[in-house]
Structure formats: structure tokens, C-alpha cells
Amino acid sequence: MTKLQVAIDLLTTEAALELAHKVAPYVDIIELGTPLIKSEGLKVVTAMKAAFPDKLIFADMKIADTGFLEAEIAFLAGADLVTVMGAVDNATIKGAVEAAKKHGKKVVVDTIGVKNRVERAQEVTAFGVAFVELHAGLDEQTLAGYSVQTLISEGRLAKVPFSVAGGVNIDTIKDVVAAGADVAVAGGAIYGAEDPAAAAKALKEAINSVTVA
Numbered sequence: 191m192t193k194l195q196v197a198i199d200l201l202t203t204e205a206a207l208e209l210a211h212k213v214a215p216y217v218d219i220i221e222l223g224t225p226l227i228k229s230e231g232l233k234v235v236t237a238m239k240a241a242f243p244d245k246l247i248f249a250d251m252k253i254a255d256t257g258f259l260e261a262e263i264a265f266l267a268g269a270d271l272v273t274v275m276g277a278v279d280n281a282t283i284k285g286a287v288e289a290a291k292k293h294g295k296k297v298v299v300d301t302i303g304v305k306n307r308v309e310r311a312q313e314v315t316a317f318g319v320a321f322v323e324l325h326a327g328l329d330e331q332t333l334a335g336y337s338v339q340t341l342i343s344e345g346r347l348a349k350v351p352f353s354v355a356g357g358v359n360i361d362t363i364k365d366v367v368a369a370g371a372d373v374a375v376a377g378g379a380i381y382g383a384e385d386p387a388a389a390a391k392a393l394k395e396a397i398n399s400v401t402v403a
């Protein structure tokens with residue numbers, strides 16, 4: 191069953207916790223976005239894990255160097271999953287995976303800026319990452335012609351564990367699930383909604399309504 195991950199791209203711990211309390215019944219993974227972590231530091235990760243010990247806490251660290259060190263500080267702060275950039279040296283990804291093994295946690299590779307996402311997803315999966323995030327960032331989503339369908343098609347082709355992130359919403363989430371995604375990531379579609387709980391509930395129901403062949 192595809193998991194629902196809420197990406198919290200807000201800027202304060204207080205706002206993040208308030209949102210998480212509203213949507214927690216409907217989500218499997220709570221992501222602390224990169225701007226949030228840069229704004230608040232890893233104490234937001236610690237606070238979220240303390241508030242939701244039964245949820246998977248995803249620290250979107252977007253690690254680009256010193257893979258072991260940066261992954262370890264996030265795991266020690268309470269993260270269950272951390273992101274490493276797919277475009278960086280393999281040594282950084284392997285270092286983060288080592289830290290994950292040491293702490294019994296997981297690494298996700300983020301493919302922002304990766305030219306051939308399918309090929310790179312297959313390469314990094316061999317390093318022992320949990321899954322690959324087929325991702326178009328918030329800036330890329332504003333470019334003319336952007337469509338999340340590109341990421342969904344790449345997920346079908348890659349045949350490795352993957353998530354899709356980049357403007358996933360109620361109109362597209364069923365396609366994400368049907369493509370076999372392990373995780374569907376929704377940020378703006380939840381935190382930007384008038385009623386975030388209702389939005390998360392609808393996304394979860396949409397996931398549950400799809401039968402994957």
C-alpha cells in the first residue's frame with residue numbers, strides 16, 4: 191500500500207506541530223521540509239518525534255556532502271528517514287547509508303537536479319537506500335510545461351522502490367499509486383489547503399481507492 195507523506199514546508203516548529211496534529215490521522219510519514227529545518231534547526235525533528243513517536247519522521251536534509259556526519263546528526267535528533275541528494279558523489283550517499291545502518295534508520299535519495307532520474311535511481315538503489323524520491327522541487331514546478339506525470343512515468347520505468355514529490359495533489363495522486371509508488375508526497379496540497387485535515391483525508395482515501403495490479 192502506498193504511504194502518504196505530508197511535506198511540511200512551513201517555517202516554525204509551532205506551525206509545523208499545529209499542522210501535524212491536524213493531519214496525523216491520515217498520514218504515514220511526517221516530513222520536516224528543508225526550509226523548516228534550516229529555519230528552526232534539528233530541534234524541530236526532535237519535537238516532532240516526541241509528539242508523534244508512532245509516525246515515521248522524515249528529515250529533508252538534502253545532504254550534499256559529509257554524508258555520514260549529517261545523516262547521523264539527523265538520526266540522533268530523532269529522524270527515521272533522511273534525504274541525500276542523488277546528484278552528489280556516491281561516497282556521500284554511501285556514507286549516509288552507513289550512518290543509517292549504525293542507527294537502524296533509512297536513507298532516501300532526492301533526485302532534484304538529476305538529469306537521468308531513472309538510471310540514477312537504479313544506481314543508488316544498489317547502495318542500500320530505502321527508496322528514491324523522484325522529485326521536482328518547488329522552483330522547477332513553476333517552469334512552463336512542468337508536469338508531475340513525467341515523474342510518474344519515470345517511476346514505472348525505474349522498477350525500484352520510489353516516491354513521487356512535486357505538486358502531487360488530489361487530481362494526480364491516483365496515478366502515483368497506480369504507478370506502484372511506495373510513497374506519495376504532498377506538501378502544498380495539504381498545508382496550503384483551507385482545511386488541511388480534510389485535504390489529507392481525501393488524499394488518503396484516494397490512495398485506498400486504487401487497486402494496484
Ligand SMILES: O=C(CO)[C@H](O)[C@H](O)COP(=O)(O)O
Nearest residue numbers: 197327356357358376377378
Ligand atoms: O522537498 C520539497 C521541495 O524541495 C517539497 O517538500 C516537495 O516538493 C513536496 O512539496 P509539494 O507537494 O508542495 O511539491
